[in-house]
Amino acid sequence: MIQFKEGYYADIRIEDRFRTTISYKAGVLEEMKTRNEKQAFLRVYDGKLWYYASVTDVDHLQKTLDGLYAAATANPDILEDPTVKRFEVNRDKLSSFADRSVRDIPLAKKQELLLSYLPILSEEPAVTLPEGKYLDRNSEFRFLSSLGADITYDYQTCGIVLSFAMAEGEKQFHGSWSNGVTRFEELRGLEETIRGSVREQADSMRNAVPVEAGKYPVVLSPEAAGVFAHESFGHKSEADFMISDETMKEEWQLGKAVGSPILSIAESGAIPGSGFVPYDDEGTKARKNYLIKNGVLAGRLHSAQTAAALDEELTGNARAIDCEFEPIVRMTTTYIEGGDLSFDELIAPIEKGYFIKTVKHGSGMSTFTIAPKVAYEIVNGKLGRPAQISVISGNVFETLGLIDGLTRDVELLSFVGGGCGKIEQYPLPVGFGGPYVRVSEMNVQ
């Protein structure tokens, strides 16, 4: 039983994390392991400074907590501190995966699943180095605070990641395919999807034509639209970037028009998948937050510290990658909401443009970039040949204003492996997605 002291705010986050990694390269087993780690992160706040400790000795948390208390200075008014006043005091036990935990699935069954997919890569003659991984994670979290919060919940992802170097003559391509889900059984029956993806990437290697650098209409797939939403606007919505300069609040005033009237970007930790965060690492319950609604700045993402600094409500976005780090403002699942068009209607008006189907990576500051993996020409309203594109780029706000078409159907993606990076904390699992999105003009190189 943890004894919290008066005169301080304190919280403790404990994670019991189970992980499996099985990997093959060129048909040879490279790695096969399970890892079970239990760690805790403790915070004490005295109204002036936060004191943090990360420990693996979770049986003696009181001793670590007392050490942090000793470094801090008691503050009789700590409960009146604006940050402390923001904290939610939730008490909940949420078990989403207890009856289908990947902890209970034998390693051999996971290996067998991965092995069932690997031969598909070698069906394509251009593949010279096939690689495959099975990854899973099941975490059990507990959060306690000096205010009385007591929350337990679990988290789970599992998935297959395939990568394949291809070479044919002078042509080369580094292909990949992955699928992240929350139930092991959902990873079955993916043969045709994988086969189709490998074929498409081989075709792109063989037949992609160089682009003539310039400005073109561009259609983003749900994957590319999700990367765009996450990189170009999601990071800008993280309020820890806004509390250093007093003028930032005016520059980023809620209600300001920042994009096309058809554009709405939302964020929620309540969506099942890799961005599932029912309670954030300060004990705040997940909720849906609009970042942009109908082209207007509608909200931003907060920890208790940033919500207090900007006098706004909590959003459930204080997250840490694990119990070595403190929570900072991070995304969960970020997505563009759908519109009213079909895919064919979306591309029909484009005489010459590009469709970005899959993405290697993206980034977003004043200028955003997306490095496509598979892309196609759009010619006279129809998809054409595969295209070789290094990057597409644009000014973030100009591009948000140039979105002029959205499909009805929205796809939200979930991942295993990789994740979002911010400052020292990488990788954090997130989700993202959206509809197919048409932008009237982007730089294509």
Next chain:
Amino acid sequence: MEKEFIKKTEQSVTLNVTAGKIDSFREIEKTTGTVRVYENGCIGVAGCLGEPNEEELTEKAKAALAFAIPYPCCLEGPLEQEEIHDEEIIPVAEFIPTMQRFLDRLGELCPRFALTNKIGMSRTYTEYRNSLGRHLVSCGRELNISLVAQSRGSGNLFDTGFGWSGDHFDEEALLAEFKREYDAFYKPVDIEPGRYPILIEPAQLLYSYLNHFVGDLYAAGASLLNGKLGEKVFSDKLTLKADMNLHTAPNGCFFDAEGCVAPYMRPSLVENGVLKGLLTTKKTAAAYGLPNLGTAAATYDGVPDMDLPGLYAEPTAKSLKELVPGKAVLVVVAAGGDATPEGHFVTPVQMAYLMENGELVGRLPDITISGDFFDLLGKDYVGTSHDDPIEGFNFSAFVMDVEKP
């Protein structure tokens, strides 16, 4: 049965800075242990968080042999070597007041900047032993200052940054350098599209080409460098190494995860334009008949994997002025670029300074830079200077196309 034992302890204290004020203090100590055993062409690995019990780990590693993960047993031979760089940079008890004083002085020198992000001190201790009598101990410390600057009133979340890392704290030198950058930041200048020497940290450019240096991709014919190992493919001036030397990479380790130690602790990828090495482990090197570079990494419970710890380009000039005597572009932030499979590289540059005669002239608007793999490391490679304008600042120059978006 052969065996390796590794113990690693990482300690860090990290301060968070918001608007020039320290608002948190974090202390972490993490010890891990690893035992790897080799038998009948297979590897068994066991690891733990916390102080390792070698006997217990050995039994677990032996049990892991049942997974039958193929791995050649070719341990390094006997060697006793220690590299201990354990001088305290700033006592932990004085870290907050020392850094707050530094931040206050920096704030006075740079009043239009709101500074955030992290300042940290770290210590890494690694011990490696194997059953052939190799025993290596590496210990290094590093101070890392990473400050994000917002120009007050710009409305931008990020305008530029001040960064430095090294094994000491020279407050006056850092303040002088950051002030120099601050002054240049508020002098907007322009540049005509064309070809210019681009000063950039080599890793920032070469990261996009890393795949082409990976041993198994090379062997699979999926590298632009196919068949060129041992051949001269780049500029005579280019010597590129992995940096495991604690003098220049103070928070690293002078040996790799498999106990390999390179001459001067810098394994060679390229020497005078000749492709000398590829990123390998002992397994991939043996599988494809490649020389082992000696830069493998491993998680505490994992099989060794290929890695590149950091890049070291041999200096060719004593100063930036000598390296690029005329006009040049110094890249501070270039995020989001990439190369096509054919090697054409493009990146937007979000923050850059114009330099002339080795001095910062002013801040450039957003530009785009581009070039091609063999040209950039060949005819367009200008050279590298070290420790200019201050110790630890190492820039390489490549002639690239500059365009405005």
